[in-house]
Amino acid sequence: MSRPRLPVLATVQRVYNHLGENMPAFVAAAGVWGIAAYAVRAALTWVALEVRAIPLFAASMLIVCFSGLAAAAFAVTWHRFILLHENPTKTSMMRADLLFRYLIRAVIVLVAYVMVVVFVAFMTTQIVGPSSSSGAWIAATAAPLGLAIALALLLSRLSLAFPGVAIGERRMTLLTSWKFTANNSWRLLFASALVIVPISIVSAFAHAAVDQLGERTTAGVLLMAAVDVMFLFLTTALAVALASFAYDHFVGPAEDRPPASHFN
Numbered sequence: 001m002s003r004p005r006l007p008v009l010a011t012v013q014r015v016y017n018h019l020g021e022n023m024p025a026f027v028a029a030a031g032v033w034g035i036a037a038y039a040v041r042a043a044l045t046w047v048a049l050e051v052r053a054i055p056l057f058a059a060s061m062l063i064v065c066f067s068g069l070a071a072a073a074f075a076v077t078w079h080r081f082i083l084l085h086e087n088p089t090k091t092s093m094m095r096a097d098l099l100f101r102y103l104i105r106a107v108i109v110l111v112a113y114v115m116v117v118v119f120v121a122f123m124t125t126q127i128v129g130p131s132s133s134s135g136a137w138i139a140a141t142a143a144p145l146g147l148a149i150a151l152a153l154l155l156s157r158l159s160l161a162f163p164g165v166a167i168g169e170r171r172m173t174l175l176t177s178w179k180f181t182a183n184n185s186w187r188l189l190f191a192s193a194l195v196i197v198p199i200s201i202v203s204a205f206a207h208a209a210v211d212q213l214g215e216r217t218t219a220g221v222l223l224m225a226a227v228d229v230m231f232l233f234l235t236t237a238l239a240v241a242l243a244s245f246a247y248d249h250f251v252g253p254a255e256d257r258p259p260a261s262h263f264n
Contacts, residue, residue: 003180003250006187011249012194015241018082019234029077029088030233033070037232040066042225049221067229071236072103078237079166082244083253101165105174109158113151149189156188157181163240163247172251180250188246195238203231 019026041063048059076098080086121144157178164172172180181188206227213220 003182003184006184006191006246006249008187008191008194011242011245012191014245015195015238018241018245019237022081025081025088026078026233026237029081030074030237033074034229034233037067037070038225038229041228042222045221045225067232068106069103071232072106073099074233075162075236075240076102076166078240079163079244082241083163083167083248098166098168102162105161105165108174109155113155116147116151152192153185153189156192157185159188159243160247160250163244164251172247181246184250191242191246192239195242196235199231199235199238203227203235206231 044059160177
């Protein structure tokens with residue numbers, strides 16, 4: 001079945017408009033998990049830097065794991081709010097089954113991504129050395145860039161699987177997402193860039209401003225934790241909205257439950 005091309009600018013505008021128009025719902029959906037993520041991040045950072053009860057690396061890993069869990073839980077809620085119009089305060093803590101499947105898919109994609117990156121990094125170190133030619137160094141520099149673009153294109157093609165699992169549509173697998181988004185790789189990539197790059201730039205400036213206060217002070221630790229969590233959830237909300245609107249575009253309204261033939 002031929003799928004319609006994704007309207008990049010219209011979809012991106014829809015993403016930003018949706019967040020701006022639904023900020024109270026965003027706060028409600030992110031509230032519990034955001035507070036928990038902030039508390040864990042601030043406490044572990046303070047314990048590692050001030051009390052020195054645990055190594056900083058261990059604290060960082062725990063923060064990453066819990067932040068990922070919190071962001072995934074919020075993502076499931078936000079997908080369902082966008083596609084099924086559910087009240088976010090009623091679903092944020094009640095869909096452990098969907099959260100588990102969501103995390104499994106995220107881990108599969110993340111592990112595959114890391115494996116490819118590690119493999120390319122290893123091969124680059126084997127090929128390039130101090131005596132290597134300039135051509136080898138250029139190739140070693142271009143290869144990671146090409147890999148990053150290729151992986152970004154790949155991940156964008158798999159994005160429909162995440163709103164699919166969030167709304168309980170088991171037929172929308174990673175492979176099905178790949179089929180649905182055929183001939184839209186670059187459109188999805190450009191839309192992702194227009195959504196993620198601006199918020200990343202703003203986040204970088206915010207982090208730089210907090211750094212001026214002294215990140216290792218108690219006030220700096222607490223403020224940096226707040227900035228980290230705020231931008232984690234804002235970025236997640238924008239990425240989830242893009243995937244959800246792409247799902248709506250390629251599959252159709254989620255509440256209509258498309259027939260099985262639609263997934264062939």
